[in-house]
Amino acid sequence: MSRDVFVLGSARTPFCRSYSGYSDQTNLDLLSGALNGLVSRYSLSGVQIGEVTAGAVVVHSADWNLAREAVLNTSLSPNTPATTMQMACGTSLQGALMLAAKIAQGEIDSGIAAGSDTISDAPLTTGRKLAKRLVQLSRSKTLKQKLGVFKGLSLGELAPIPPSTNEPRTGLSMGQHCELMAKHWQISRAAQDQLAVQSHLNAAQAYRDGFFDDLLVSHNGVVRDNNLRADASIESMSSLKPAFDRASGTLSAGNSTPLTDGASAVLLGTREFAEAHGLPILAKLTAGQTAANDFAAGEGLLMAPTQAVNQLLNRSNLSLQDFDFYEIHEAFAAQVLCTLKAWEDDEYCRNMGASAALGSIDRTKLNVKGSSLAVGHPFAATGARVLGVASKLIHQHGQGRALISVCTAGGMGVAAIVEAA
């Protein structure tokens, strides 16, 4: 049994650069905000959703049941189960694909995939040694035992450990990895700045056109993405200093995504579910694929989407050029350009099992409403945002298909295809 799965709607909070508009918000606040926005926009109050999946990358240990807690903060039926899951920046797209599989299988009729992230509410933890002592302390009974716990305590142990998104295996930050990719694929600074400016201009135009009006829900008094620069220009973009490699780097704060806070959610369901609840059908979610590469051995950390897309195209009997829109998440302008260049490279493509290069894409179809460089990138929220935008694009277009890809930490990628319903 395999049933069609449709994207019925999406909602997200405006995104804010970290330490700004949401500096008083937690992941639970943000996620609840996005879900509540979806619920009110699509009149889901009291509705039992088959399953909600949601997650965040940077989490407090108290957030162990984040998705379910967020559901309970909405007016969705409390009978709605929720899974907290995480796949770095791919979280909410991967969540959507997992729900889609369950819907296709007939296990559920509807699902909400969501994600949230905030760096402003960073979970500081204690070091391992101190944590061990504190556990021992709670287990010891006599004063002597209690005092003994602190024997040999050094001042350094008391320092709190901030969260880190560096790759554990390489110790490099995402930006440093992407610098390596940019060097490998010889991506120029000018090309990166050009892509970044285009992203801002596209998003600004989309704002003017009202494209985001039914995708955004105000949250905490914020009504717009605050990273967006409608006046972005090559001049201002090119004046920024390299951010990760001061000497010879090409990545700047302008052509890389900033640390961002925000949350987004996307609603999936069968045609029958949509009809029963009077919901629009935006697009059909036809296929999805995850992939991973051996980045620790030298492959580009953010290059796995090239493989995910390759496998997806093979399975779907499509070529890279068979799409009306490409929604390629912009972690860095360089990462998008590396991806495009790799698809144009015979040797690279043959190495990943294709018979030849996948070829070029029509750049006018790429991220036509702007992407993460403009609106920001709260890690786990991006997948649902991109899926929501792609579905609306297809719905407006009335035909055709869109290719989605999101790169993630740990050398992974998630890709999906949505088509006109």
Added chain:
Amino acid sequence: MRHWTFSIDSEGLGHLVLDHADARVNTLGSEVLAELDQALAEIEQTSPKGVIISSGKSRGFIAGADIAEFNEFSDEAQLRESLKRAHALFDRLESLPMPTVAAIHGFCLGGGLELALACTYRVATKESTLGFPEVKLGIFPGFGGTGRSVERAGALAAMTAMLTGKNYKAPAARRIGWLERVVETPDRLFWAARKLILGRKTVRKRPVAHRLMQLKPIRGYLAKKMRQQTQTKANPAHYPAPFALIDLFEAYGSTSKSMRAGEIERFPAMMLSQTSGSLRQVFFASEALKKVETPFKGRRLHVIGAGVMGGDIAAWAAFSGFDVTLQDLTQDAIEPALKRAESLFKKRLRKQPAIDNARSRLRADVKGEGVVQADIIIEAVVEKLEVKQPLFQRLEEQAKPDALLATNTSSLPLEDIAKGMRDPSRLVGVHFFNPVAQLPLVEIIQGAATRPDVLEQARGFVAAIRKYPLLVKSAPGFLVNRVLAPYMFGALDRLEQGAKAEDLDAAAVAFGMPMGPIELMDSVGLDVCLAVAQELGLDNQQDNSLKQLIGQGKLGRKSGQGFYAWEKGKAQRTLPSGDAELGALLLKPLVDTCEACLAEGIVQDAESLDIGVIFGTGFAPFLGGPLRARALGVV
């Protein structure tokens, strides 16, 4: 029981739920109280382990006593008997042998808070609002709240709460001792209440400082301080309730019990006073004014003209949550408005990121890009038909078809502004007053062609930005300026005849106005006053002190000099003690004009007129408005 339900769960906990059968919000009317008596009897018989009192309404615990029933009382003795019964009921709740918990979500005001304070414990969701608004109705708490709140929070905090009538969010209410627990969401209320009951949490011992404050000599000292402070806010002759409450505390405040007994003694005179009657009428009228059938759905406002009015309207709307674009010819013309907005946000919001987020909701828009996306467009450009007419013709082409098109004109007829529009029925007037942030009234001007649904939407918008919309027919001066002008020019005549400005102002203040007519003219701006007078045909003198001042560039507060010298927004003069009878004479033309406006149908009814003039001019609220004041024979 129609309003209450009582049940006992499998753990032996009692659940007492109030869900008013006939109203959207819970109030403590006589029927509800009578049923509570039955419920308490049932609780005494079944003796559950504890009782949790909650509301069956999704928003709101108990809004207070049923104020509509107040008018049924006319006799002190009869009212006192009724109070004694209510007190006995609350005492009975307080002395139940098992612990009781008020589980509060939403507003818990007046009588609702008094009920909660008679419980052993109180828990509330964090967005709940608690407070004693009684003083705004010319009374003080009457169900034992005076004694019980002092007992829980100490005299200083409790008396402050009762004297100011201000609302406390749950965390603040917890800090002063009204709440034992604050929880995040409504579904946590029961569990927090259960834990309090089963854990038999000991009620916090009263701090020694609180006990000391109730000793007689210290009470006397505190009472004196409170009187001094309250006198700076309210005239005891006009607003006796706060002073009666201070007297009550001084005389009976030694224990909760004695204060409650004193409350029964002193409450009836307050409730039967003329002031309380007037303030109740003001309360009902203001509730009616802000009641909107269909809430405004839009979130985007575009304001054209970044002058004082346009800029401040934009800032206020952004402060209230709207996504606002503010248009003028140049960025430089918009900057001063953004600066003023910044200080508004800082003053009212105080904390980050709320200030930054408010700022991000107000954007300068020289190109006018906001027009096409706006749900409402307000024009506040120069008062010239040749500017406004083409503007609205253009807006009509560019704006969304269902966007509200509004003008903030104060002197041009809507019918003229709408000339040349394809659909003049879209145009509505929204007349704000300066300073926008302080004045609660907005006149909604109905032009000859304005559609009813457009008017209703405009009312909805004004309610959405937390102002009071008053429907007014399009006529020179609308309501507020029309009634103010003869008052100000009458005073000007007296000034010309030799009266002193200070004496005139003091007389009006003694009557009950927030400021006198001369200071008012200075505040409004002398040039504006003259323009209004000319429009209304009141300017029939060749030369007077007003025109001389304007000729010298002395325009009032805004220029630093008018009839008075001004510094930092304050007139530099001291008022002598005023003659209230002279004040009544000064106000006579205002009240006469109000009667004329009612007769002409400028405003739909006397209640709206009274509340409109109170909110628009500050007319003595304790008199219930100009028409009521005349009915009372005061003016």
